[in-house]
Amino acid sequence: MHKYIDAHCHLQHSENPCDVMINAQSYGIVGAICNSATSNDWDDILALHKKCKNIYACIGVHPWEINNIKFDWHSSLHNILQNNPDVMIGECGLDKNYPDMQQQEQFFIAHLDAGHKYGRTVHIHCVGAWDRIMHILKSCGKNLPPKIVAHSFAGPANIIEQLATKYNAYFSYSPMITDSRYRRAIDALINTPMNRILIESDSDNPSVVIDVANAVAKIKSIAADKMSDIIYNNTITVLTDGQITQNAIITGG
Numbered sequence: 001m002h003k004y005i006d007a008h009c010h011l012q013h014s015e016n017p018c019d020v021m022i023n024a025q026s027y028g029i030v031g032a033i034c035n036s037a038t039s040n041d042w043d044d045i046l047a048l049h050k051k052c053k054n055i056y057a058c059i060g061v062h063p064w065e066i067n068n069i070k071f072d073w074h075s076s077l078h079n080i081l082q083n084n085p086d087v088m089i090g091e092c093g094l095d096k097n098y099p100d101m102q103q104q105e106q107f108f109i110a111h112l113d114a115g116h117k118y119g120r121t122v123h124i125h126c127v128g129a130w131d132r133i134m135h136i137l138k139s140c141g142k143n144l145p146p147k148i149v150a151h152s153f154a155g156p157a158n159i160i161e162q163l164a165t166k167y168n169a170y171f172s173y174s175p176m177i178t179d180s181r182y183r184r185a186i187d188a189l190i191n192t193p194m195n196r197i198l199i200e201s202d203s204d205n206p207s208v209v210i211d212v213a214n215a216v217a218k219i220k221s222i223a224a225d226k227m228s229d230i231i232y233n234n235t236i237t238v239l240t241d242g243q244i245t246q247n248a249i250i251t252g253g
């Protein structure tokens with residue numbers, strides 16, 4: 001059986017996340033990277049990560065949520081990262097359909113900063129603002145996170161190479177690519193190098209990543225088995241970025 005890891009999910013919204021993952025393992029889904037949606041769910045995600053070892057934790061403030069923060073999120077983010085060396089950052093980013101773009105940018109920069117300071121992968125949400133993200137990444141100079149994951153990627157194809165080579169970016173594809181109406185996401189996938197492709201559910205149901213993997217294989221004209229292995233190995237590379245031991249992943253921990 002092939003192994004899959006959901007590179008971006010929201011298992012905190014599930015009633016029994018650990019049971020979901022136990023069930024998913026029977027389909028070969030051996031891990032899931034759980035992203036926070038608001039700072040209010042950081043504690044839940046950290047608790048989940050402690051309880052179910054194959055749920056990997058990301059904490060951050062989603063651009064939709066920047067006005068709903070009721071505590072000192074910034075020092076809390078730093079505290080958690082300092083005390084939890086295997087916790088990543090996300091999701092964070094920019095969304096042109098939401099207000100306060102200037103404030104969104106301040107939040108995003110703060111996340112990139114933390115990614116650099118603690119050496120953590122940053123999981124990015126971006127809708128219609130890749131030009132600003134490219135500008136911000138450039139202005140970070142050498143103070144960059146070790147890796148970025150562009151989640152549910154549907155950005156312009158002409159930035160993919162630069163993101164991959166300059167910013168060590170990985171591109172995660174969601175169930176959108178199984179629908180031919182989402183041409184931008186499909187075009188992006190066509191232009192994404194094989195060793196940079198990840199797959200995600202973007203939901204509380206990781207089992208959908210198998211359909212996503214099969215759709216990726218079809219679009220990239222490669223055998224489904226081979227594609228699944230490539231994606232799995234790419235995700236392992238993201239996870240083993242000095243954060244999580246290879247062993248913990250291989251044993252399904």
Ligand SMILES: [Zn+2]
Nearest residue numbers: 008035091202
């Ligand atoms: Zn998400």
